[in-house]
Amino acid sequence: MTSGGEAVLFWILAPVSVLGALGLLLVRKAVHVALGMAVVMINLGIFYIAQNAEFLGIVQIVVYTGAVMMLFIFVLMLIGVDSSDSLVETIKGQKIAGLLLSTGLGVALFAAIGSATFASPIGLKEVNAGGNITGMAVLIFGKYVWAFEVTSALLITAALAAMVLAHRERLTPRPTQRQWSERRFQVGKNLAGLPAPGVYARRNAVDTPALLPDGTPSEASVPRVLTAREQVNDPEPYAGAERAIEREIEEGTNR
């Protein structure tokens, strides 16, 4: 602790970030975990700035809180906000053993590091003499230029890996509208295309099937994927509501 102001900052923000970190472990909902993580990240950024590492602090906030956390939230949105991890133990006693071992490691590390006597800190004043960012640049493009260059191999690998694992290359040309139409006539089914989903007074989403002339829902009018996922809506309430309105209108005219 070099100055009083820094001490005050530390003792206010450190408990907050510890709470955020504990939240990461103890909270069940994934979105709350993400928020806890964001709190920890922002606090770390502030600590860096308080310790004369402005660039690192800003990068911490921009990259981690801004970019990485946003990606995290996107993923949460994709897999569903409500999803939470299964807490069933697959290996018996794993939770307790893990807790004991990690506590042991923590105690050992605390004891070992706590026993060290630190010399007075040199601080960043000297390094920051030519400006914080200049100092960083000298390190990155000076001594660590090879590590910096080799990191580009890491980025290319990541891009290549994302393509290999996630990109489904189209291997056959996409059929045109005309080809679809010709194919339908060859097969002789659904000549005018599949029926559109149901349009009701209170709902016209794709997950609600249209009704056939006899009043039964048409399975062909909803996407296959939704049927497989069992996310198809029952059209009955909407159709029923519509029939009720029609009846009321009719009765009104009769009166």
Place this chain on the structure above:
Amino acid sequence: MIASLSGLTTEFVATKINYGAVLPMLVVFGAAMIGVLVEAFAPRAVRYGAQVGVALVGLVAAFMAVVLAVGHQGSTLAGAVVIDGPALFLQGTILALSVLSVLAMAERFDGIGADAFTAQGAAAPGSPQESAAVRAGATTTEVFPLTMFAIGGMLLFPAAGDLLTMFVALEVLSLPLYILSGLASRRRLLSQEASLKYFLLGAFSSAFFLFGAALLFGYSGSMDLGVIAKAIGTQSGMDGLLVPGVLLVLVGLLFKIGAVPFHSWTPDVYQGAPTPVTGFMAACTKVAAFGAILRFVYVGVGDSRWDWAPALWAVAILTMVVGAVLSITQTDVKRLLAYSSIAHAGFVLTGLLAFDRVGVSSVMFYVVAYGFSTIAAFAIVSLVRDGGSEATHLSQWAGLGRTHPIVAGAFAFLLLAFAGIPLTSGFTAKFAVFSAAIGHGATPLAVVGVLASAIAAFVYVRVIVLMYFTESGGDSVRVVPPSILTSAAVTIGVAMTLVLGVVPAPLLDLASRSALFLR
């Protein structure tokens, strides 16, 4: 580092790069990037040939660059990269073993693409998309540039002069391996599980490495292995940072070689990954990781070894015993070889714990010998098929010695090498590490090592008995006739195993001449 920065306000002086010394890495990374461009622009029909060609030419050129770099030894890039005897020896080893691995990976039998890899990694296993991709003749030729990137990282790993460069090298070599593990063409769910497991545990171990590096930075004020070594003599009262720092960095490094208790990923990943990739990981990753451990322990923190060597002793003993004992219970050939590789990591650690120049040369000889044998062994595993898929269950190997005498004979010979029978490279290598251990106060380790070898030998002999003296269960298991690629990989691997067993002197001599670290 801080001291060297004080005068920096004046003008930036670019770091001097000795291009002759880093040329091998530049060639490999260059070939990898050409591979990426081929992937992007070449039509699908020529990609396979172009990728294999680029990879092989790049590796051979890099090997020649290593030979040329002998004249450029020294610390370059302000100490971030140290090209000395051990670095060059291990780089040459990695490149030679990589050539064999790429040959094995490129095997396509009578198909259109590399046989071990899936047609389309993004297609869900068993989906219509996957079968469409197979019908359309898609291939995952990206595996070759990925392999080259991994090799580039491996070349840097044992040559890293500071912990930051070492960490970057660790990531560069690991990330492509995570992907390659998940691209098997058969039993794809197992492969993807292996990939994810390896990735998660690898990320975990990287965090340990970083934590340790941070503690060592706190201890010495530098990431430089040389500065850390100097601080050990002068710094007082800070051992609380030094010992945990060393142990945590070692956790990250020992994870890569699969030492117990950081081995739990090894059997699953070795089993799930495409078989040639398993051979590549078992051989090349081990060479690179042992190189990094050697440099970290011998150049960096060797002077404080009384504080942490007991932990490494425990790890070595556990690794040998657990690897050997658990290999008895295995019923899958790939898992058996995985546990065998764990046991071998333990044997190499005994040589490392000699803390002497002889230890360095014996470790380097061991990884060469083991690397050639293991690549050939996994290449043979990929040839034994039942129907379309690999027959990895041990019972399927019964009677293979009668139906396919040559392949079974080669495999039996490699198993004898793993067991350490004389006239194979395994014997010479084991003799080298154990005599280094006995000569420098690690006799108990050598005793445990010999006992563990005896247990492991039982396992290997059991497989040989199974192949030669047991009636085969059915006649559906057969050996697919390999093309020139796999044949070359297996032949060279077996030949090296024999040569290093019969005339080991030239390589032992080279290893002991290049066993001196530049400090």
